[in-house]
Every structure is written in structure tokens, then in C-alpha cells.
Amino acid sequence: MMALALATLHHFEQQAATDCGDPATLLRAEALADHAEALAAAGALRRGIRLTVLCTALLAGAVAVTWYAPPQDPPALLARQGSTTWCGAVESTSHGTVVRSVNGESTPVDLAAADLVRPVTSCPASG
Template identity: 40%
Template sequence: MTVRLAAGGPADDAVGVSARQRHNTLRTELPRVRAAALAWRNGVTGLLAALVGFSVIRGRAEIDKVATPWDLVAGLLLLGALIVGAAGALWALRACHGPTGLTPVDSTTSSVTQDHVIAEAALLDLRRGIAGTLLCGAFLVGAIAVTWYAPARSDPSLRLQIPGAVVCGTDAGMDHGTLTLKTDAGPVLVNLDQALTIQAVETCP
């Protein structure tokens, strides 16, 4: 098979303008990707800050009010939000400012080509950062939903045996040796001097 090479036709002004535009586009590609990454980072960071600021999660005290195993679910969701949020933030920062290291210089390719490769890597980091921060927001919403809608942890109950009766309920306070128990029938006052046995139970029969 014989391949013949021949000179092309003369280049007109339109070809020159197109080549210059393509060259300028490649030269400005990396700054444009960096600027887009910075805008996305600021926007997503503001969204997450607003979400956390208006959330009802205030730490361990809120999670402790959720019944088992939903407290564990809320904790795992918060841990997942922390991990993917930190990863997303690192990806977004790398997309904005580049990797924390020297960029290897390839003398066999032009600077425009090298910038294009860096721009592609920055764009990939930007997409990962967006996905990570949005997933972080989803985990936070899930944790908030658990604290809102999961069953609350019930207080431990006390079962007291007094002469002629057995009283069971939750502790509502004590005053001068008299214990107030909250029962299904209403509050009941029990003199502890008359109590024969006191037993802590999870639920009343």
C-alpha cells in the first residue's frame, strides 16, 4: 500500500482566526477551570454551613435521646458525613489551587498541552469535590431525620413492692422521703420507708 503526501491548499484568514481562537481557548482553559472550582467550592461550602447551622443536631446529648439501634445509625451517618465532607473539601481545594507538590515538566510537549492535562485533572477533582460535599449533605439530612423520627429512648422504670401492692413507673422526683412515680394511671406517691423492694426494670408490665 502506497501513501502519498501532498501539500494542502493555502490557508485563508478564517483558518488562521480559528487556529488562534482554539489556541487561546486552550491557554485560558486552566484558569477557567480554577475559577469554576473556586465558585463551586464557595457555593457548596455555604450550602453545607447553612444546613449544619439550621440543623437540630447538637452533639451527643441529642443522639442519646434516640432509642437503640437508631442512635448507632445516626452516629454512623455523622461519621460518613465527616469522612466524605473532608474528602470533598480536599478535592475542591485541589481543584482550585492544584496538588500540593511540584508539577513535573515534560520537555517533549508544549506548555499548552501540559496545562490541558492539568485542567482535565482539576475538572475531575472538581466533580469529585461536588459529589463528596453533596453526599455529605445527604448524610447530614439522614442523621437529622433519624433524630427527628426515630423512637425516643425510654427512661428506666422503677418497680416497688409495698405492703399489699406493687407499683411500677418512671421516676418523677422525690421530696422528703416520698417518691413520685409516673404510671399509666397517673402519678403515685410512695413512701420509701414502706417499700419492701426496689427494682430497676426497662418497662413496666
């Protein structure tokens, strides 16, 4: 019985020495590990490229949405003298007088005689 156990032990020792000590086996294992690492790196690179393209497309879409916003009205000037109120886009200024434009008509407004002059983003409906 002891002889059988020693023979089996000797057989496994020889097998282990052959598997671990064989340079070709060690080179194959190292090559397989390098190949697996290269495949993992290639997969990470592909994933990074896809995400970069996706982020670029999302950024371009966001810029396109905000770039073509609806046009805004030009700033206007609100001037009041007594009970009369003028409001319109400023065409020109000269020596205390402002030329305003409302619906294509230009009207001068003397700012020295005005009680209130205020810039507004849009004129009130009655302007």
C-alpha cells in the same frame, strides 16, 4: 546509492532540527501539556465537589433518620412491699416518700417500708 542514502539522511536531520528547534513548536507542545494538565485538574475538582455533595446528603439523611426516633417512655420506679408491687413514673419525692404516676393517677409510696426499690425502663404489664 550512497548519495541517495546521504541525501535522505540529510533530509531527515534537517526535518528533525526544524521540528525540535523551532521555538513556536516547542511553545505549542508546552501549552498543550499545560492545557491537558489543567483539564485533568478541573475534572478532579468536579469529581471532588460531587463527592462532597453526596457525602453531605448522606450525612444529613443519617442524622434525620436518627433524630426523629420514636419517643421513649419515661423511666419508672419499681417498689415492692411484701406481696404488693408498685410501678410507675416518679412525679416527686419528699422525705422518703415517692409519688408515682400510673395512667394519670398519683399514689404516694413510702420507700422506708419497701422491701425492694429498683429503677426500670418500663413497668411490667401488671404495674
